[in-house]
Amino acid sequence: MRHALALVFALTTAPAFAADLAVGSRVDAVTVYPDGATVTRILDFEAPAGDTTLVASDFPVGLDPASIRLDASAAPGVSVAGVDARQVFPEQPAPDAGLDRQVQDLKDRRAGVEGEIAALLVKQGFIERIAKSAVIGGGKGPDDKPFDPAALRAAWNTVGDDLKDVNEALRQAGLRARAIDEDIARATARSDGRPQGQQRMELRIALGAGEAVHGRIAVSYRIDDAGWTPLYDARLDSTKGALELVRRARITQSTGEDWTDVALTVSTARATAGASVPKLETKLVTLYQPPIAVGEAAPPPADAMAPMPRKAMRPAAPAAATPLPKPGREQEAKLDTGGFQSSWTLPARTSIASGPATKALRLASTTIAPDIVARTAPALQATAYLEARFDHAEDTPLFPGPVSVYRDGLYAGQADMPLATRGEPIRLGFGADDRIKVDRVVTRKLETDSGLIRSTRSDRRDFKISLRNGRPTPIKVSVEEALPVSEIADVKVEMSPQTTPPTTKNADDRRGIMVWTYDLPAGGTQEIKFGYKVSWPGDLDVELD
Structure with a gap:
């Protein structure tokens, strides 16, 4: 016990x-x-x-x-x-004895057909040699006596029939060999295609x-092997002056695992970026020391420097007695801008398979009342392009990415979204507007050469730019022209005194770029005069175009 x-x-x-x-x-x-x-x-x-x-x-x-x-x-x-x-x-997958035996049987059959083909080729060669010897012998037999014509004809027909039979047998054997080869290829593919761990x-x-x-x-x-890039839709209603900007995320993943029915969050944080600023090393200026040449030395390698909205405008609700049903629309993600990053949590679970395919998901949208302007650079193209300008009003930056632009419900092309933080201006183009007529003509082009001791050459050019608004509504029009800029002390550039005073000089920090901006009423017109004179010593060669 x-x-x-x-x-x-x-x-x-x-x-x-x-x-x-x-x-x-x-x-x-x-x-x-x-x-x-x-x-x-x-x-x-x-x-x-x-x-x-x-x-x-x-x-x-x-x-x-x-x-x-x-x-x-x-x-x-x-x-x-x-x-x-x-x-x-x-x-490794277990061997399939039945499949391996089938492949071996097919190979044995293929070897038998190869033997049959070899025998037929020998027979074909023998018949051809007999026929060739008879022709070379001049129609005489081995005893140097002439063949009987009837007997010779009968023998020749026999040789021809035998050769025909041999050739047909070779053709049939070749077809059987090809069919066996195809069976071997299919069986081998099934063997190679067995599930691998x-x-x-x-x-x-x-x-x-x-x-x-x-x-x-x-x-x-x-x-790793996963990530997302930004996509945008920009839909402009030029009549109402409203712009809908839609954020999307294009997600790719080749991780080897399928994400099936998952709660998905898209974050702007960078998973592999360092946590601290890179350390900048001291940069010294030293005297160049030429290498000691031994024979023909290669030049020293060059140092490689690594570069390191306003309030939304919403249309008034219809004054109908019975409210209309809301139109269907895509679901949007929930935005969280806590800390130093932004993240969007998708409202419904989703699935993304591992592989080369991508999946685009809608994150958010906002409606903006932009400044709409028609811009033109008639020196390059006498066409006005609609442009929407707005200040980015969200805490989450707009990241660089392609923008699909739509104007008044129609696709107008592709644009590029620049990186923009809160308060930065954004300009998006929405294609040509043929209802705004632009014309540019040369009114004067004069080249002179003067002076006795030292000649002075000059080139004067004057232009007239005409605008007409054929739209049923007013529009702001902006015209750009380039005044030549000289970086040579002896080359002088003067703007023509007849030039219409520009609204902006050196626009967007671009030297010499002049901009005229007007509010054109429906059917309104505007004329701009622009000109300049470039002068330089006669012993210099100057290019203006």
């Missing part, structure tokens, strides 16, 4: 050894950055009391092991001792529990 009690006591007090428990995981949430992603997987498990090691072998190999973090808040009474990650190599990452999570528990652990990690 004492021995039995001692055995029971030993069993109840012996330490519990950790047992491996295979578990599966599923992707539950993803945060995508411009240069990577953070993925959160969920592990559901049922563990007995004591120590257990959860083994999950379905993690992608591209994850950063140093970024693995666990959240065991949904596993009450469980203590996590640690987590190990290791790469698991795929197992996929290289994965295995996580081993050591945990302990005072009693049997049903729990859940969230595992998050950072992974």
Whole structure:
């Protein structure tokens, strides 16, 4: 009895050894950055009391092991001792004896057909040699006596029939060989296409529990081969003077894992950027020391320097007795601008497969009342282009990316969104407006050469620019011209006194760029005079065009 009690006591007090428990995981949430992603997987498990090691072998190999973090808040009474990650190599598929036997049988049949073809070729050669010897012999037999014509004709017909039969047999054998080759190729493809094991990452999570528990652990990690780039839609209603700007995110991921039915967040934070400013080293100016030439020395390599809205205008609601139903529209993400980054959480779960394809998702939109102006540079093209200007009014910057522009419901082309922070001006073009007529003519072009001791040459040019607004509504029109700029002391540039005073000089910090801006009423016209004179010593060669 004492021995039995001692055995029971030993069993109840012996330490519990950790047992491996295979578990599966599923992707539950993803945060995508411009240069990577953070993925959160969920592990559901049922563990007995004591120590257990959860083994999950379905993690992608591209994850950063140093970024693995666990959240065991949904596993009450469980203590996590640690987590190990290791790469698991795929197992080779088991051989398919039936498929291998089929390939070998086909190869044996192919060898038999090759032997048949070889025999037919020998027979074909023998018949051709017999016919050739008869022709070379001048129609005489081996005893130098002439062949009987009837017998010779019969023999010739026999040779021809035999050669025809041999050629047909060769053709048929070639067809059988080709068919066998195709069967071998298909069987080999099936053998090569057998499922191959996929290289994965295995996580081993050591945990302990005072009693049997049903729990859940969230595992998050950072992974490369994923990211997003900004896209925009800009829809201008030139009649109402309203611009709808839509933000989109084009997401790509080739992580090796499909994100199926996940909670997706798009963040502007950079996952792989450094946390501190790069350290700038001291730059010294030294005297150049020419290399000591031994024979023909190569030149020293050059140093490579690494470059390192106003209030929204909304149309008035219709004064109908029964309110109209709201039109369908895309769902938008919830914006969070906390801290030094912005993130959008998509309102519904989504799926993004791993691969070369991309997925574009709508993040947000805003309606702006921009300044609409028709801009033209008639020296280059006598066409006016509609442009919408507005000040960026959101805390989240506008990041560089392509913009699909629409004017009055029609697609007008592609533009580029510049990087803009809050308060910076944005200008987007919306295509040519043929209702605004632009004309530019040369009114004077005069070249002179004067002076006796030292000649002086000059070139004077005058232009007239005519504008007409053929739109049914007023529009602001802006005209750009370039006044030559001289960087040579002896070359002088003078603006013609008849020039219409410009609204802006050196526009946008572009030297010599003159801008005239007018508010043209419907049907209104405007005339601009512009000219200049360039003079220089006669012994200099100056180019103006």
